[in-house]
Amino acid sequence: MSAIELQQAQVHIQQKQVLKGIDLIIEQGDFVTLLGPSGCGKTTLLRTIAGLQKLNEGRIVIAGREVASGGTAFHMDPAKRGVSLVFQSYALWPHMTVFDNIAFGLQIRRLTKSEIRQRVMSSLEKMRIPELSDRYPGELSGGQQQRVAIARAIVTSPDILLLDEPLSNLDAKLRTEMRAELKRLHRELGTTIVYVTHDQHEAITLSTKVAVFFGGELVQLDTPRELYRHPRTLEVAEFIGSSDHPLNRIDGFARVIDQIGIVSTPLGDFRVEGDALEADRQVVLTLRPEDMALHEHPGERGFIPVRVTDVLSSGPESLVRVEAGDIALTARTLGDTDYAPGRMLYAAFREERINLYDQLTGHRLEAVLYSSQHVQWRNTTNENRFSLSC
Numbered sequence: 001m002s003a004i005e006l007q008q009a010q011v012h013i014q015q016k017q018v019l020k021g022i023d024l025i026i027e028q029g030d031f032v033t034l035l036g037p038s039g040c041g042k043t044t045l046l047r048t049i050a051g052l053q054k055l056n057e058g059r060i061v062i063a064g065r066e067v068a069s070g071g072t073a074f075h076m077d078p079a080k081r082g083v084s085l086v087f088q089s090y091a092l093w094p095h096m097t098v099f100d101n102i103a104f105g106l107q108i109r110r111l112t113k114s115e116i117r118q119r120v121m122s123s124l125e126k127m128r129i130p131e132l133s134d135r136y137p138g139e140l141s142g143g144q145q146q147r148v149a150i151a152r153a154i155v156t157s158p159d160i161l162l163l164d165e166p167l168s169n170l171d172a173k174l175r176t177e178m179r180a181e182l183k184r185l186h187r188e189l190g191t192t193i194v195y196v197t198h199d200q201h202e203a204i205t206l207s208t209k210v211a212v213f214f215g216g217e218l219v220q221l222d223t224p225r226e227l228y229r230h231p232r233t234l235e236v237a238e239f240i241g242s243s244d245h246p247l248n249r250i251d252g253f254a255r256v257i258d259q260i261g262i263v264s265t266p267l268g269d270f271r272v273e274g275d276a277l278e279a280d281r282q283v284v285l286t287l288r289p290e291d292m293a294l295h296e297h298p299g300e301r302g303f304i305p306v307r308v309t310d311v312l313s314s315g316p317e318s319l320v321r322v323e324a325g326d327i328a329l330t331a332r333t334l335g336d337t338d339y340a341p342g343r344m345l346y347a348a349f350r351e352e353r354i355n356l357y358d359q360l361t362g363h364r365l366e367a368v369l370y371s372s373q374h375v376q377w378r379n380t381t382n383e384n385r386f387s388l389s390c
């Protein structure tokens, strides 16, 4: 039985369709991150699962029980859904001690005093802050307040924990620390976690699966590794790993010649195997900066000559920006690389990491590309071209 199942979930807010028919299955014990740019509907989806937002169309099923249905206008009370929500703002009561903040949810369940004490302290221990139990929220740092908010959410042993950008108010160092804590907590509790963030680094390091949203639609649900390696659309490819390490994009034209699939690009021809090349079409090849190596010599495999434009070094790694004719490319290298602008180098691609997209639809084509081992270097008038030899 899945932990959460959304079927064609639609939500309208003030005449606007904020969620456009979401189909999403979250398995028990998963740590699923809802990721996407600001305004794509992540928080709305979390609030709809929690029951703080009404569903207009579709169904939501939690642990086998229907909790919301657009068709029958059924809406189960949030308190009965077996979920616990932690907000971005910690929402602690300032006039209560940490202990009382956490105990509050248990007191209304009519547990005995000793049961409450035992559960509150166990929850504080899980968050590694038992010594803070008598303090007031105003006496705590941001990171400590966030730990208390999470301790309060787990004290009722919910089956599902919903976290809405819980780390966004913390500084970078604390955020890294809390990420590790959340990962540990997930491992130890085995609770299903649904986590909202627009920070892709956070999504990739924390989650068992990432759900990527654009404009109220779920575009891809995958493991972090698959999402990074095989983004389903160009939009997802650009979004994942974008800001610091821009994706390399090369336009091409795919066709079949003598039953061999070929993609012609300004950098040369690639041989393609796959079932997606039945018709001539404009395509885009993408390659991450770490999948392009730079060499000082041309080698035997027909590396592509490139000219260095600049180098951005951050110490542990360097981004080397180069040009191959009109095409700008970025390579990511380990260490403090230093090439003078204008220097000629030779680029080699990890072909198995190249993704191919239909330029018109932006969808990824199922295809495998081969370049160097099938391509012979040809010294033509245009030094950036190399040609196919099969």
Ligand SMILES: Nc1ncnc2c1ncn2[C@@H]1O[C@H](COP(=O)(O)OP(=O)(O)OP(=O)(O)O)[C@@H](O)[C@H]1O
Residues within 6 Å of the ligand: 013, 014, 018, 036, 037, 038, 039, 040, 041, 042, 043, 044, 045, 198
């Ligand atoms: N109460 C509301 N009134 C009007 N519009 C709303 C309301 N809540 C959400 N919206 C709209 O719904 C869309 C999705 O909002 P939502 O907060 O779910 O996005 P988000 O992906 O979580 O964004 P962020 O990362 O900025 O928090 C936005 O266009 C937002 O303006």
